[in-house]
Amino acid sequence: MSVVLFRVDERLIHGQVVVGWARQLRPRRIIVVDDALAEDALEQSIYRTGMPEGIDADFWSEAQAVRELPAVLQSTERAFVLTADLATMAHLTLRVEGIEEVNVGCIHHGGRRVLHYVRLDEGDEQLIDEMSDRGVRVVARDVPSSTPMRLGAQARG
Amino acid sequence: MTGRCGVVVAHGRLADGLISALSRVAGEQDSVWALSNEGLSGADLEAKIAALIEDRCAGRDAYLLSDMEGGSCGQACGRLLAKGTVKAVLYGVNLPLLVEFVFLREESFDRFVTAAVEKGRRALGVQV
Secondary structure (H helix, E strand, O other): OOEEEEEEOOOOOOHHHHHHHHHHHOOOEEEEEOOOHHHOHHHHHHHHOOOOOOOEEEEEOHHHHHHHHHHHHHOOOOEEEEEOOHHHHHHHHHHOOOOOEEEEOOEOOOOEEEEOOEEEOHHHHHHHHHHHHOOOEEEEOOOOOOOOEEOOHHHHO | OOOEEEEEEEOOOHHHHHHHHHHHHHOOOOOEEEEEOOOOOHHHHHHHHHHHHHHHOOOOEEEEEEOOOOHHHHHHHHHHHHOOOOOEEEEOOOHHHHHHHHHOOOOOHHHHHHHHHHHHHHOOOOOO
16 A cells, blocks of 8 residues: 555644654655645645655645545555545545545644544544444554554444 | 844744743843644644734734744744734744844844844754
8 A cells, every 4th residue: 555644634744744754654745635725825835845855745625536546545656645634534535445544643623632632522533433433443643653542432442 | 122023933842942041041032932833723823823923022023933944833934924924934943043033133134034044054063
């Protein structure tokens, strides 16, 4: 599999991703799937600022991701796929074959505090359970050196 | 009242640490403050920086000093620059740059930003 990280992180491309994960997993490109960002050139340029050399960033709409991710999954190029929220990632796991694990980074927007970098509301918990029920492992881990923590009702027993 | 003020925006406790170090070498300052991105979404960090500037800069020109060019801190700074809230973002902040920022703040804009960044750059090296 050439997508070496599927990650939900409201900060998208930031320090934990380009330092922590990229140094470990060496992606060639980072694909951000976000309908609003795909249309926003200024925001794209802000996210591209300070990217490490040798890593490209792409900003795709969800529809484009559904069309093009299967080819990325088949290729040998190493890629990260990032979404800002669980809903977008849940849609991808439904519509793109072969997503086995979803990494969860920063989610601060409210609800129950699960970890210092993860707060989940009821909608989030439901999305995680739906992904888990379909066999997708949803694992919180902000940086590679952190202890991974499986999320969802199955993990809670 | 001087003409410029700044906010150091950085990961973890770096910004607090830099301001603390600055006060040791240059005395207490009334024109630079620290903010961390800890536990904040990008939008919340941006709002917090804007509120601090609104609250404390009192009509002075505002500058941001971020730890990295990109990352969530650099991105929030970039958005505020695009909105015109601040005059410039100086990234890769270190203590020598910050000292220069404080002491040069009466200089013209061009001389000020060039000299501050040059000072920070020239402060890097290795002794063996």
